[in-house]
Amino acid sequence: MTEFWARCYALAAKSLIEVMRxxxxxIQYVLRKTLSEYDDKTQSVxxxxxxxxxxxxxxxxxxxxxVSRSELPPLERALVMVAANEVLYEGKHPAPVxxxxxxxxxxxxxNHRRVHGVVADLEEYERPEPEDExxxxxxxxxxxxxxxxxxxALLDEDELKxxxxxxxxxxxxxxxxxxxxxxxxxxxxxxFEEHGFEVERGEYVDYCIxxxxxxxxxxxxxxxxxxxxxxxxDEAAALVTEIxxxxxxxxxxxxxxAPGGKTTHIAQLTEDEAEILAVDVSRVRLRRxxxxxxxxxxxxxxxxxxxxxxxxxNPRYVGKFDRVLLDPPCxxxxxxxxxxxxxxxxxxxxxxxLALKQRQLIRAAARLLKPGGVxxxxxxxxxxxxNELVVSEAIKRDRLRPVDVRSExxxxxxxxxxxxxxxxxxxxxMWPHVHxxxxxxxxKLKKLT
Numbered sequence: 001m002t003e004f005w006a007r008c009y010a011l012a013a014k015s016l017i018e019v020m021r022x023x024x025x026x027i028q029y030v031l032r033k034t035l036s037e038y039d040d041k042t043q044s045v046x047x048x049x050x051x052x053x054x055x056x057x058x059x060x061x062x063x064x065x066x067v068s069r070s071e072l073p074p075l076e077r078a079l080v081m082v083a084a085n086e087v088l089y090e091g092k093h094p095a096p097v098x099x100x101x102x103x104x105x106x107x108x109x110x111n112h113r114r115v116h117g118v119v120a121d122l123e124e125y126e127r128p129e130p131e132d133e134x135x136x137x138x139x140x141x142x143x144x145x146x147x148x149x150x151x152x153a154l155l156d157e158d159e160l161k162x163x164x165x166x167x168x169x170x171x172x173x174x175x176x177x178x179x180x181x182x183x184x185x186x187x188x189x190x191x192f193e194e195h196g197f198e199v200e201r202g203e204y205v206d207y208c209i210x211x212x213x214x215x216x217x218x219x220x221x222x223x224x225x226x227x228x229x230x231x232x233x234d235e236a237a238a239l240v241t242e243i244x245x246x247x248x249x250x251x252x253x254x255x256x257x258a259p260g261g262k263t264t265h266i267a268q269l270t271e272d273e274a275e276i277l278a279v280d281v282s283r284v285r286l287r288r289x290x291x292x293x294x295x296x297x298x299x300x301x302x303x304x305x306x307x308x309x310x311x312x313x314n315p316r317y318v319g320k321f322d323r324v325l326l327d328p329p330c331x332x333x334x335x336x337x338x339x340x341x342x343x344x345x346x347x348x349x350x351x352x353x354l355a356l357k358q359r360q361l362i363r364a365a366a367r368l369l370k371p372g373g374v375x376x377x378x379x380x381x382x383x384x385x386x387n388e389l390v391v392s393e394a395i396k397r398d399r400l401r402p403v404d405v406r407s408e409x410x411x412x413x414x415x416x417x418x419x420x421x422x423x424x425x426x427x428x429x430m431w432p433h434v435h436x437x438x439x440x441x442x443x444k445l446k447k448l449t
Contacts (some may be wrong), residue, residue, distance in 0.1 A: 002096070006103035008042060011035060012049040013079040013104065019054065019341050027054070027341060040216055053085050054340040055168045056142040060084050066128065067121045076110050083119045094123040137161070142168060146348055147333075154384070154416060159433070166433040167336040167343070173210035174217060176230040177238050177261075179296055180207050181268050183229035191224050204411060204435070205238045228296040233261045236334075236430045236440035240327065240378040241265040243405055243428075243442055248273035250322040253368055255308045255361070258285030260292040262325055267298040276301045277321075279308055312364025319367070323374045326365040328358045330379040330386050334439025337432055355385040359393055366398035371449040375400065378442040382431070384416045387441035392422035400445040402426040411435065412442075 011034060018030045031050065035043045053060060060081040064072065072080065083101040086092040098119045105112035130136035137148045141164035152160055178185045185207050192199040192211055202208030209230075211217065219225040241262050246252050248270045254263045257278035266276055278301055280286050286303050293301045304311075308326075311317050331346045331354055332339060358379075365375055377394075379386055394400055404426045406412045412428030415421065427443035 002099060002103060004042070005096070005100040006107060007038075008046045008049060009079060009082050009100050009104035010107045011038070011042070011046045012053070012082045013075055013108065015046065015050045016053060016078040016081065017074055019050070020057075020344070023345055027051070027339060044216070049082055049085070051170060051340060052090065053081050054344070056085060056089060057081070057341070057344045058144055059139055059142050062128070062139075063088065063122075063125065064118075067125055068118050072114075072118070073110070075108060076105070076115055079104055079108070079110065079115060080118050084122055084125075087119075087122045088125065088127075094120065097122075137164070141165060144343055144347075147343055150348070150383075154418070162433040163431065167340070169337065171213070171337050172436075173212055174232070175202065175234050176209050176211065177205070177233040177265065177268075178207045178209060178224075179229050179231065179264075179268055181271060182227065182297065183224060185209065188224045188229060191222060195222065202235045202238075204235045204409075204430075204437070205242060208233070208235050208238050231261060231264060231292075231296070233265070234380075234438040234440075236435070236437040237261060237378075237380070238265060239409065239430070240376060240440070240442050241269060241325070243409065243444055244323055244325050244374070244376040246270050246274055246323055251275045251277075251320060252323045253277045253279060253317075253321045253325070253365075255279050255311075255324065255326045255365055256281075256328050258282055258289045260289035262327060263289060263301060264293055264296050264298055266325070267293070267296075267301060272298050272300050274300060277304060277317075278302070279304045279306055279311060281305065281307050309360050309364045312367040317368055319370055321368045321373060322370060323376070324365050324368050325376050325378075326362060327378045327380075328354075328361045330354055330358070330381040331383060332380055333382050334380040334432065334441075336439075338438075351383050351385055355383075355390060358386055358390045362390055362394045363398055366394060366400055366445075366447065369447040371447055373447045374403070375445045375447070376442065377445065378440065380438050380440055382429070382439040382441070384418045384421065387429075387443075388415045388418065388421045388425060388427065391427060391443045391445070392420060392425055394445065395422050395424065399448040401448055403444040403446055405442060405444050415441075415443075 015034045063084045064080050083097050086097045087094050101119045102112050102116040105115040134148050143164050178188050189199050198212035200210050224230050246266045252274050257263045258280035263278040331351050332342050405428045415427040430437050430440040432439050
């Protein structure tokens, strides 16, 4: 059994290095790549270790700095973080943890004596006193200081704590959108139940389903997956296309479209009878979108590799679309339950750079609309710089009128009112600690004639 745990520690340390060194690939991709050749139990235990460390990453970095006598190489540091999490937060006894970490260090070709000494010292470790109230919240809720400062100024303290607390809880469900052009929701629910899963309809989009986690989910074993009857998609993301309200016969552009969840949703809601242009800058991601659409047997989707900002200056496309959906690259701070690494990789400078790009993208998107056409802007982040402030500038600059979305979707929370936000702004938010979904922002705008 010690060999099993040593293997999991080693795999977790290697995975952490891969996850933290790149912003390009999500955790799920790294773990599939690292763990695919191992049995279900090894995969499950290692995956849990990685996610637990990532949720507390900044706090555990401070622990390693306190207990190590010298700067540790990256892989040793990651291994000690795994061990520290097991002892300090998962309640494991220090002796077997030290043994497993030492064996893992040997397996990885690391300085196992040094790892043994550092991990053994965790038994006597005393957590430091916080420097101030913000530092106390950082340590207690495992968030970076900039996040606590920023959202502490936007939310009251109780709501801030609730938000950070839910970020540290793994999602309870897998969520899927049912392709209602090809399948009945009840049939899909029944198939999951026949495979032993607890499953229910979504709360906000009735053709979404929630599959309770607790057992391995092998999608390839499900006919509904093989036949293109279900799509992995959060309810908040599915709601965005509902708000767009695409109609058959319209010309619709989905910008920054790959990998295609919303593109195929537009095709679904229009019964594959709209003319859809899916635009993205990534050739690789567009290929995924094409395979996605083929699997779901949607035929009226044209794929275009282009920078949206240039598209907004191309007379072939300017003023030609009835509806445009823009879901631009963002800081993804609404996804921290599923992607806890994001809060340690993103900072204020990244948010400013993303907001600049988003302002350029929404201007280009507005140019593609016909007079009277509809633009929906959405993100899976919670910062006002990437949401309310981007849309407010577009309202003032691009002849766009806000459309009320909360009268139809009453469960949406109002936009944040901060300096610079237009008084006429109508938009909606979904919050992880309130709605149990990804954190999302959505605004609907109409082009003035």
